[in-house]
Amino acid sequence: MHPAELILVLDFGAQYSQLIARRIRDLGVYSELRAFNIGADEVKKIAPRGIILSGGPSSVYDADAPLPDPEILGLGIPVLGICYGLQVIAHQLGGAVDPGARREYGRAEVVIRNDEDLFAGFDGKPATVWMSHGDALTRAPSGFESIASSDNSPICAVRDAARKIYGVQFHPEVVHTPRGNEILRNFAFTICGCRGGWDPGSIIRMKTEEIRAAVGEEKVLCALSGGVDSSVLAVLLHEAIGDRLHCIHINNGLMRMRESEQIVELYRDRYHFNLKYVDASGEFLEHLRGVTDPERKRKVIGKTFIDVFEREASDLGGVRYLAQGTLYPDVIESTSFRGPSHTIKTHHNVGGLPERMNFTLIEPFRELFKDEVRAIGRELRLPAHFVMRHPFPGPGLAVRIVGEITREGLEVLRQVDEIFIGEIRKAGWYEQLWQAFAVLLPVKSVGVMGDKRTYESVAALRAVHSTDGMTADWAPLPADLLSVVSGRIVNEVRGVNRVVYDISSKPPSTIEWE
Numbered sequence: 001m002h003p004a005e006l007i008l009v010l011d012f013g014a015q016y017s018q019l020i021a022r023r024i025r026d027l028g029v030y031s032e033l034r035a036f037n038i039g040a041d042e043v044k045k046i047a048p049r050g051i052i053l054s055g056g057p058s059s060v061y062d063a064d065a066p067l068p069d070p071e072i073l074g075l076g077i078p079v080l081g082i083c084y085g086l087q088v089i090a091h092q093l094g095g096a097v098d099p100g101a102r103r104e105y106g107r108a109e110v111v112i113r114n115d116e117d118l119f120a121g122f123d124g125k126p127a128t129v130w131m132s133h134g135d136a137l138t139r140a141p142s143g144f145e146s147i148a149s150s151d152n153s154p155i156c157a158v159r160d161a162a163r164k165i166y167g168v169q170f171h172p173e174v175v176h177t178p179r180g181n182e183i184l185r186n187f188a189f190t191i192c193g194c195r196g197g198w199d200p201g202s203i204i205r206m207k208t209e210e211i212r213a214a215v216g217e218e219k220v221l222c223a224l225s226g227g228v229d230s231s232v233l234a235v236l237l238h239e240a241i242g243d244r245l246h247c248i249h250i251n252n253g254l255m256r257m258r259e260s261e262q263i264v265e266l267y268r269d270r271y272h273f274n275l276k277y278v279d280a281s282g283e284f285l286e287h288l289r290g291v292t293d294p295e296r297k298r299k300v301i302g303k304t305f306i307d308v309f310e311r312e313a314s315d316l317g318g319v320r321y322l323a324q325g326t327l328y329p330d331v332i333e334s335t336s337f338r339g340p341s342h343t344i345k346t347h348h349n350v351g352g353l354p355e356r357m358n359f360t361l362i363e364p365f366r367e368l369f370k371d372e373v374r375a376i377g378r379e380l381r382l383p384a385h386f387v388m389r390h391p392f393p394g395p396g397l398a399v400r401i402v403g404e405i406t407r408e409g410l411e412v413l414r415q416v417d418e419i420f421i422g423e424i425r426k427a428g429w430y431e432q433l434w435q436a437f438a439v440l441l442p443v444k445s446v447g448v449m450g451d452k453r454t455y456e457s458v459a460a461l462r463a464v465h466s467t468d469g470m471t472a473d474w475a476p477l478p479a480d481l482l483s484v485v486s487g488r489i490v491n492e493v494r495g496v497n498r499v500v501y502d503i504s505s506k507p508p509s510t511i512e513w514e
């Protein structure tokens with residue numbers, strides 16, 4: 001099912017292609033990402049109001065350069081090429097792209113030569129934009145005019161107003177192009193004629209219809225971890241199929257303080273979902289004994305999860321569909337636009353389950369970002385406490401205890417985390433952060449308490465700002481807040497005598513320690 005107003009983004013492999021679709025959705029127009037090689041016939045069927053060709057790491061001269069079906073540019077649908085997308089337009093319509101051009105990365109000033117449509121509202125003023133390209137356009141195809149230039153790129157934006165084909169060398173989708181949203185808005189509204197009105201309520205209507213159409217009268221199983229994604233997913237599924245939704249919450253023993261109780265309280269006792277609670281903590285901790293390698297931990301947890309889930313799910317009998325709250329950043333870190341590629345971390349905790357149990361996957365959030373899922377959760381009136389929860393990794397506290405996981409270590413970490421998060425909430429910082437948590441280090445240090453020498457563990461605190469988890473900056477929490485937290489931890493948690501604050505950003509670090 002497609003909404004009447006849709007802008008299609010063709011993915012040429014830029015890491016942030018989906019960001020373009022997301023920016024368009026933020027403007028109130030539905031947008032989705034498709035592989036670059038979608039056929040012109042398929043595009044005609046979808047009948048988008050506009051098409052955006054994303055950036056990408058290739059050169060149009062590469063032997064295996066991703067190129068779109070050439071007929072797409074002749075469909076009469078407005079097109080905007082971004083960076084590599086612009087070079088594709090030039091390449092297919094007879095312009096010239098110079099592969100030996102000077103590379104340009106970072107901020108640049110562009111002079112706007114025409115502000116009739118794409119740059120409407122710029123009033124001829126120069127604009128700051130974000131460049132990230134190797135090849136550059138040296139001759140626009142016939143019918144095109146240059147509408148912006150920079151010192152390095154004399155042709156850095158072009159248009160063929162008659163055919164409604166536009167291209168920009170820079171990236172309007174990133175925050176480093178401050179007026180980028182205006183450019184995308186001009187494309188969507190002025191050039192493509194969209195009217196807007198797409199909102200979380202529309203996503204819910206579209207997704208519930210899709211879910212109903214996909215599963216018919218069948219049952220759907222959902223592993224409810226209690227995180228934002230699975231919580232919102234379960235409520236959405238319940239909205240779509242009611243009691244045919246069956247949830248399982250597996251307590252893997254790696255949850256934070258009182259987390260499992262809160263999940264059961266909300267979903268079973270308050271929402272009256274079909275929820276099966278399984279305490280498998282003993283089994284998980286048994287399998288994790290002696291495991292210290294981070295990827296090994298994830299594999300052990302993933303496999304144990306599958307075993308437990310399989311056992312518990314088979315009791316329900318005859319369930320064909322499994323719902324997962326996979327988000328776009330999970331997809332991008334595990335695959336490439338050409339297929340599976342280098343995986344930074346094994347994020348898919350339930351990976352392997354669908355094939356083994358013959359499940360068909362339902363992943364309604366696959367193209368969405370976390371804050372879009374939060375907006376859906378708010379619209380579905382999920383308690384703020386659940387909607388605004390910080391992300392929590394599937395392997396839970398196991399990746400926040402560096403080294404071997406023990407019951408004692410988990411208990412210590414839970415208390416440290418509870419104090420840290422409690423104080424952050426009290427100080428009004430919680431909602432401002434993407435994520436905050438504590439890590440227990442396998443390091444002991446000397447301290448002095450009363451008149452006694454101590455030799456106990458070190459806890460690290462981490463708080464980061466991020467918009468999607470793909471990059472992150474450490475948060476400069478106020479010194480007096482950190483001081484209260486550290487004082488409380490050392491005084492109240494037995495086994496910790498030193499607290500340190502993590503001041504690393506991603507990249508080059510990751511958000512989690514393991």
Ligand code: XMP
Binds near residue numbers: 392395512
């Ligand atoms: P990193 O540590 O890779 O984390 O910078 C990015 C975001 O992903 C979360 N994360 C995970 N989520 N399973 C998950 O479900 C995992 O194995 C996993 N590892 C990291 C992390 O908390 C952050 O929000």
